[in-house]
Amino acid sequence: MDTPAHAAAETAALARATRRRVYASTMIGNVVEYYDFTLYGTLAAVLAKLFFPSADPMVALFSTYAGVSLSYFIRPLGALLFGPLADRRGRRGVLILTLSLMSVGTAGIGLLPTYAAIGAAAPVLLLFSRVLQGLGASVEYTTASQFMLEHEPGSRRRNYLAGLMNATCSVGSLLGSAVAFTLTVTMPASAFESWGWRIPFLLAIPMAFIGFYIRNRLDETPEFEEMKRQIDAAEAKQTPLRDAVRLYWRDMLKAIGLGAGQRIGSYTIQAYFVTALITAGFPTSLSLLASMLTYVVGPLPSIWGGVLADRYGARLPLLVGYGLFVVLTVPTFMAIGSKSIVLATAAVVAFTVINNLVAAPLNIAYVLSFPPEVRSSAAALNFNIGTSLIGSTAGLVAVWLHDLTGSDVSFGWYMTAACAVSALVAIFALPASVDYREPDWATVPRPGRRPAAAPHS
Structure with missing residues (x-):
């Protein structure tokens, strides 16, 4: 017969195993999303030749980056x-659905015929694949973050x-x-440009199978189940999208402004730095x-910033980070042009x-600024509107400014201005999610009434 201590140990072991599966399930989708995003940006120069042939290489490259922007412009629709x-x-x-769409969109690129094979239909199919990937990625990051945080x-x-x-x-x-x-x-350059470029995109298929296996073995989050129980008991009708826009538009604007500089920075790291370095004259391999x-x-500063925010409040890493960006962004692009x-x-x-x-504190602001009954709708909207309008257009702005001025330093000033705006939001309008607390379900209002905001840190 099991002793109480033995039963407690088994319960604790089960909880640890569940937590590991939750972490793995959220992370695998994130890996697939950013694998595709970086891969497309990294191979932009190759894809430009294969799908957007043009006498002007800058036009072809601009068209390829338009595919990145299209996958982001479609994201607000996915959020809706x-x-x-x-x-x-x-x-x-929803996490299973998003993984499916992202995987089909990414792997589909690896199967597409090029412009030389089918003409104008090739870039159309490429952009369609980007649309599928964008729809899947639209709520992947925010929903996966909710899934992790709502389990704790x-x-x-x-x-x-x-x-x-x-x-x-x-x-x-x-x-x-x-x-x-x-x-x-x-690989020889001719072989890579002929067929080798397809391999990285097709690798999304085995990654997707791993993700499906993990996500199919998980239960819904306890916080969502409790929220649904309360709403069903009250026989209340859920209108999450309407309530999110009507009651929480100010919080969404705060989150968008707070993340503006970092959204441009993330895009620059994942999709533009390689192009900027190659354009500056450095070899592709370097x-x-x-x-x-x-x-x-x-990964290290991502985790470190989260630890600092938990210990000292979110304003510390936000103001330090954005302050450094204001000072160092332009010198970064000057260094790229230094040879x-x-x-x-x-x-x-x-x-x-x-x-x-x-x-880390930005992720909290995107997701936990809203109560559970509208959280997915509000998080998806604020994250995707900010990412689409501010982040995804960064590549187009960078290419345009470089063509206009002959230097990437002008883009550095553009990002500096965005980081200054984000720093001001962190000082004067930090979302209440910084002090997010476990909800007291006995006092949470029914949908349609706005709960009291938590105090700022």
Whole structure:
């Protein structure tokens, strides 16, 4: 017969196993999302030749980056579709759907015929694949973050967990750039441009199977189940999208403004630095190595920023990070144009450390600024509107400014201005989610009434 101590030990072991599965399930989708994002940006120059042939290489490259922007412009639509679905039906089912769409979109690129084979239909199919990937990624990050945090409501290490979530972005990006780099240096250039470029995109298929296996073995979050129980008991009708926009638009604007600088920074790291380094005259292999190094160092400041936010409050890493960005962003792009690969690499690595330092409290602001009954809808909207309008357009702005001025320093000033705005939001309008606490279900109002905001730190 089991003793109470033995039963308690088994319960604790089961809880640890569940927690590990939850962490793995959220991280695998993040890895797939950022693997694709970085892979597409890293191979932009190759894809430009294969799908957007043009006498002007800048036009072809601009068209390729338009594919990145398209996958982001479609994300608010995905937020409108899948955010409310996650609020009504649960986070777990939506996470399985998002992984499916992202995987089909990524692997589909590896199967597409090129412009030389089918003409104008090739870029159309490429952009369609980006649309599928964008729809899947639209709520992946925010829903996966909710899934993790709602399994540990009220945790004192919520920023640490959010930082851990962001660290997997670097893992996915590192995997994407490492695969691309390995193939480019081990294959003849003609073979890589003929068929080798397809391999990295097709690798999304086995990653997806692993993700499906893990996510299918998980239960819904306890916080969502309790929320649904309360709403069903009250026979209340859920209108999460309407309530999110009507009651929480101010909080969404705060989150968008708070993350503006970091959204541009993330895009720059994952999709533009390689292009900037190559355009500055550095060899492709060295440019890819410099990019890969940013992903190697990326996880540590993500986690460190979360630890600092849990211990000292979110304003500390936010103001330190954005303050450093205001001072160092322009010098970063000056270093890229210096013709010194050592100086350029040091600059992009320092840029990455700063960018990831602020990620954890931003993730909390994106997700936990809203009560559970509208959380998925509100988080998906604020994150995707900010990412689409501010983050995804960064590549187009960078290419345009470089073509206009002949230098990437002008783009550095553009990002500096965005970081200054984000710093002001951190000082004067920090979202209440910084002091998020486990909800008292006896006092949470029914949908349609706005609960009292938690105090700022």
